[in-house]
Amino acid sequence: MKTDDLIAILDAPTEPGPRLGARFAVLGALGMVIALAAVALVYGVRGDLSDAVIVTLLKSGFGAGAAFAVAPLALTLARPNTRVKAAARATLVFLGGCACVAVADAVLRGSFFGFGLWGGFPECLKRVPPLAAPIAALLFMAARRFAPTRLTLAGAAIGAMAAGLAIVPYALFCPMDYPAYVATWYLASILVCAAFGAAIGPFVLRWR
Amino acid sequence: MSSGLLLAGVEPACHVAQRGAPIRRRTARDGFTPAMTNVDAEWRELLLAGRTGDAAAYRRLLKEVAARLRAFLMRRLDSAQRGDLEDIVQEILIAIHRHADSYDASKPVSPWVYAIARYKLIDYVRRTRRMRLSVPLDAVAEFLAAETIEDAPARGDLASLLSTLPPKQQAAIRGVKIEERSVRETAAATGMSESAVKVSIHRGVKRLIDLVGKRP
Secondary structure, eight states, rough: HHHHHHHOOOOOOOOOOOHHHHHHHHHHHHHHHHHHHHHIIIIIIOOOOOGOOHHHHHHHHHHHHHHHHHHHHHHHHHOOSSSSSGGGGHHHHHHHHHHHHHHHHHHHTTTSSSHHHGSSOOOOHHHHHHHHHHHHHHEEEEEEHTTOOOOOHHHHHHHHHHHHHHHHHHHTTTTOOEEEEEEEIIIHHHHHHHHHHHHHHHHHSSOO | OOOGHHHHHHOOOOOOTTTOOOOOOOOOTTTTTHHHHHHHHHHHHHHHHHTOOOHHHHHHHHHHHHHHHHHHHHHSHHHHHHHHHHHHHHHHHHHHHHHHGGGGSOSSSSHHHHHHHHHHHHHHHHHHOOOOOOOTTTOEEEEEEEOOOOOOOSSHHHHHHHHTTTHHHHHHHHIISSSSSOOOHHHHOOOOOOOOHHHHHHHHHHHHHHHHOOOO
16 A cells, blocks of 8 residues: 555554553562562572671672663663663773772782682573573563663673572672672672673564 | 764654654764765655655655665575565555555664665565575665666456455455546446445555465
8 A cells, every 4th residue: 555545544642651661670679579579489588698698788789780881771771772782881980890890809908818719600690591581581571562672781781680689689699799709709699690682682672 | 963862752753744854864874874974965855755645755765775685685595585576566565555654754764664674574584584694684775776766567367366355345446546547437337336445445455465464
């Protein structure tokens, strides 16, 4: 049919659409509650929590900080977009901060003790992704509605954001308190979740 | 406009007409000439007006976008693909229509339009497996610089598509959209109530654009 005919039958939208930021906030919070329940019921809260309140808050803060740092990028990538450099700034600052903490710990301690490798395989790499999965699922559902056009990057950003939110309750379980450990291995688990998100983004975020 | 402000929940209100809201204007640095910046600004006005219900502005935006898309695509599609050109343009317009509320009013509008166009083009290449089509990620300036080409008919015919709809929806759409009568007149002519006419139009249009979007 003639394109002019098609345009003639399309109505201007009359209702305001939903707001992506609000949806992300609500679903992110819901996901965190689910992750909290999973930590409490499956992983178990650490026994010495009452002695480690401040450290736990700091580690939860790391997770929340990561989520907020990636949020501008995730929100931008969830919509049709070609340029995302400006939105990536907060993420890059966060990454830089992690690097600084890791380096500072090694220098001040004079060794790599703070990286916790003496404890064997870093547990968070195994335990954070399953916590992040339901959060990521909720965020993917929200993002899909907004027509992302760079699906791999959007998947990565959402995966990273979900991981950050999952770390908030995860800190209640994790017994490793060294800053270098957190800055490296928590960050690594965020990157793992970002990689998963990037892998499934092109399938889950596809819209018509 | 600090990206730090784009925290979840602290997002600019996209659905209030924000003609005065500051956006980061594209400059010569991005390869935009003043003429392109004007086009971008004009489209932004039209889209924001359209989103608050201004039907004339919305249609004008779609027509202008279609005209530029045709020119842009003419240069990029090879001769085998050119037969599909108008179909692709229509699919892109439908995608813009369906996802109009994904535009963030604090950003320029032409990258948003171009991103949707590119996504749909890549879909087309994937579906038809015609691999010789390169669509760069950032050819927004080229897209805006393309001259405009006016309407050309695509395959299929509105009349025949309409005839696949149930009679109530056909009558409602024909009356209000094609013969351009008012809802009240159409309701009187067809014996439906006014709200039934509106519902029929809404459902019928939805079905039509689904049909258009599903073409091979």
